[in-house]
Amino acid sequence: MSRLQILNENGDILDKNLEPDLSKETLIKALKVMIQVRMLNDKGIRLQRQGRVGFHIFTVGQEAHVGTAIALEEDDWVYPAYREHGIALYRGIEVADIVNHLFANERDPQKGRRLPGLFGDPKIKFVNPSAPIGTQIVQAAGTAYASKYRGDGGVTTVFFGDGATSSNDFHNGMNFGAVTKSPAIFICMNNQWAISVPLSKQTAQTEIYKKAVAYGMPGVQIDGNDIFAFYHAVKEATERARNGEGPTLIEAVTYRVGPHTSSDDPTRYRTDDEVKKWRVKDPIERFQKYLINKGYLSKKDIDAMYNEFEEQLNDLVDEADKLPKPELSTMFDDVFKEIPPFLQEQKEELLSFAEEEM
Numbered sequence: 001m002s003r004l005q006i007l008n009e010n011g012d013i014l015d016k017n018l019e020p021d022l023s024k025e026t027l028i029k030a031l032k033v034m035i036q037v038r039m040l041n042d043k044g045i046r047l048q049r050q051g052r053v054g055f056h057i058f059t060v061g062q063e064a065h066v067g068t069a070i071a072l073e074e075d076d077w078v079y080p081a082y083r084e085h086g087i088a089l090y091r092g093i094e095v096a097d098i099v100n101h102l103f104a105n106e107r108d109p110q111k112g113r114r115l116p117g118l119f120g121d122p123k124i125k126f127v128n129p130s131a132p133i134g135t136q137i138v139q140a141a142g143t144a145y146a147s148k149y150r151g152d153g154g155v156t157t158v159f160f161g162d163g164a165t166s167s168n169d170f171h172n173g174m175n176f177g178a179v180t181k182s183p184a185i186f187i188c189m190n191n192q193w194a195i196s197v198p199l200s201k202q203t204a205q206t207e208i209y210k211k212a213v214a215y216g217m218p219g220v221q222i223d224g225n226d227i228f229a230f231y232h233a234v235k236e237a238t239e240r241a242r243n244g245e246g247p248t249l250i251e252a253v254t255y256r257v258g259p260h261t262s263s264d265d266p267t268r269y270r271t272d273d274e275v276k277k278w279r280v281k282d283p284i285e286r287f288q289k290y291l292i293n294k295g296y297l298s299k300k301d302i303d304a305m306y307n308e309f310e311e312q313l314n315d316l317v318d319e320a321d322k323l324p325k326p327e328l329s330t331m332f333d334d335v336f337k338e339i340p341p342f343l344q345e346q347k348e349e350l351l352s353f354a355e356e357e358m
């Protein structure tokens with residue numbers, strides 16, 4: 001089986017029969033979101049380097065995942081790994097929520113408890129990522145099983161990296177999902193690297209989609225920089241899932257163009273040539289070319305989209321930077337419905353200690 005590509009690097013459709021029938025508005029919204037992901041990335045790393053934000057997770061080159069959001073229903077669950085911010089933006093997360101989260105200020109919906117970039121939002125069924133690699137795969141398999149059990153017609157999609165396929169949770173989740181024929185979509189973002197470990201040192205079966213055979217589910221490999229390949233593969237997988245035919249594994253072959261995080265220096269373990277080879281496959285540039293060729297947008301319209309978001313982002317950053325951190329007492333919230341006496345005691349002790357120190 002070959003790798004599914006619909007939109008090539010020049011922005012051309014390779015097979016007219018596979019060109020998705022999507023409205024101009026939907027396509028423009030998708031581009032807008034991809035641009036937002038890219039600009040949030042660029043802003044995030046600058047803020048981290050300026051010492052204003054503690055940590056940064058790079059997303060450059062992996063923005064084609066937005067095609068997934070177009071293919072899903074709004075009510076379907078999504079478990080991201082940690083580079084799939086486009087799904088949250090497509091589903092309408094407030095950009096201010098993301099920015100406040102980066103600064104871990106008092107308006108951060110995560111209340112300053114998560115690494116910057118590891119956010120979720122229950123309103124849009126975008127689940128908080130767990131830091132241990134692979135955990136979300138079993139969580140998603142459970143959520144998909146719950147949908148089947150309740151008969152609510154929902155589909156659960158879970159993203160994970162190539163490195164995560166070496167985790168026990170990959171096996172558990174794939175096996176459970178397939179054997180229970182649950183409505184799950186497993187999407188492996190094969191970006192070739194797990195921090196400094198290349199794919200060839202991670203697994204002897206480097207065509208990850210083939211692992212699906214062992215679990216008894218279909219596996220498809222797509223160009224992970226092609227928004228239409230995502231759309232097409234996910235759409236097909238949702239149809240199977242909703243028909244009671246069980247899960248699908250989608251391997252999206254992409255590349256982590258940036259470092260793993262702000263704590264990583266990839267020049268220590270990979271060549272510039274490799275990175276350059278992938279830069280020309282940029283998912284946003286090819287989609288922009290497509291939209292220009294189609295007559296939906298001009299170069300000027302696209303420039304305006306960047307400028308508009310730049311302004312919005314700068315305003316949000318200025319505001320977020322000035323806000324105080326969450327109240328110390330909030331660290332005791334949310335775990336128990338009613339705070340147990342031993343924690344109440346600790347809370348009072350901490351607060352009186354903090355008062356004395358001030």
Ligand SMILES: Cc1ncc(C[n+]2csc(CCOP(=O)(O)OP(=O)(O)O)c2C)c(N)n1
Nearest residue numbers: 131132133160161162163164191193194195
């Ligand atoms: C169980 C576990 N082991 C190690 C780590 C440290 N760690 C964080 S990200 C990462 C690499 C993950 O690579 P991959 O799954 O390919 O995702 P990518 O970062 O490439 O998107 C590792 C080893 C962790 N978070 N959890």
Ligand SMILES: [Mg+2]
Nearest residue numbers: 161162193194
């Ligand atoms: Mg990886």
